Amino acid sequence: MAVPKRKTSRSNTRHRRSQWKAAAPALVICARCREKKLAHTVCPTCGTYAKRRVLDV
Amino acid sequence: MPTPTKGPRLGGGPAHERLMLGNLATALFEHGRITTTEAKAKRLRPLAERLITFAKRGDLAARRRVLTVVRDKGVVHVLFTEIGPRYENRHGGYTRIVKVGPRKGDNAPMAVIELVEPLQEQVVAEATGATKRAAKEKAAKATPAAKAAPVEEPTADAATDEAVEAAADEAAPTEAPTADGAEVSTEDAEESAAEADKDDKA
Numbered sequence: 543m544a545v546p547k548r549k550t551s552r553s554n555t556r557h558r559r560s561q562w563k564a565a566a567p568a569l570v571i572c573a574r575c576r577e578k579k580l581a582h583t584v585c586p587t588c589g590t591y592a593k594r595r596v597l598d599v
Numbered sequence: 600m601p602t603p604t605k606g607p608r609l610g611g612g613p614a615h616e617r618l619m620l621g622n623l624a625t626a627l628f629e630h631g632r633i634t635t636t637e638a639k640a641k642r643l644r645p646l647a648e649r650l651i652t653f654a655k656r657g658d659l660a661a662r663r664r665v666l667t668v669v670r671d672k673g674v675v676h677v678l679f680t681e682i683g684p685r686y687e688n689r690h691g692g693y694t695r696i697v698k699v700g701p702r703k704g705d706n707a708p709m710a711v712i713e714l715v716e717p718l719q720e721q722v723v724a725e726a727t728g729a730t731k732r733a734a735k736e737k738a739a740k741a742t743p744a745a746k747a748a749p750v751e752e753p754t755a756d757a758a759t760d761e762a763v764e765a766a767a768d769e770a771a772p773t774e775a776p777t778a779d780g781a782e783v784s785t786e787d788a789e790e791s792a793a794e795a796d797k798d799d800k801a
């Protein structure tokens with residue numbers, strides 16, 4: 543069975559983990575309530591999409 | 600005819616996918632709108648629209664074809680008696696998919712798939728156009744044939760009675776009883792006009 547030859551140093555671990563980044567989603571402004579929302583998606587604030595009520599908020 | 604699906608099935612295999620899509624279609628026809636994942640909604644759309652096309656055909660063979668997918672006889676009855684006739688004047692595009700963002704637990708992109716409303720504005724426009732046409736024909740015929748007027752009146756009365764009945768029966772807000780009544784009355788008017796035509800020729 544293949545096993546690591548050396549313990550991963552604290553430095554290597556931290557260098558690797560410094561590359562974990564969360565990307566902010568690109569949001570658009572809802573035409574109806576001016577809140578930010580995901581594009582091509584129902585607005586979670588006012589529950590409408592394309593001037594049509596989809597969700598009960 | 601929908602394009603055959605390439606790549607891996609939903610769930611554990613082809614049989615699992617068939618079962619899931621059948622259950623999703625049953626739920627969609629039962630409730631009118633369901634919330635599911637985007638992938639399932641996109642796979643469900645061609646199947647559901649095909650089933651509605653069978654429902655519009657309406658014969659026994661079509662009913663048996665649908666029953667192989669939707670196992671619930673009650674839902675199939677609703678599909679053939681209510682959903683199919685509702686889309687009589689619409690050629691495809693019976694469902695709408697709207698994305699509703701990621702799910703809380705596993706961040707899966709979710710969507711709402713729903714049966715679209717029947718074509719109401721267009722029906723009303725056609726109805727008013729038909730009444731105008733009928734009125735014009737009637738006016739043109741008034742001089743050569745006085746027969747058209749007595750034929751017209753009883754059918755018009757019947758049409759208004761039917762419209763009143765329809766308005767009383769239809770309590771559901773989505774059905775738009777006035778549009779239905781208008782359609783019925785104009786159809787009657789056209790029929791009577793056609794009868795008048797035959798009378799003139801004979």
Ligand SMILES: [Zn+2]
Nearest residue numbers: 572575585588
């Ligand atoms: Zn909004």
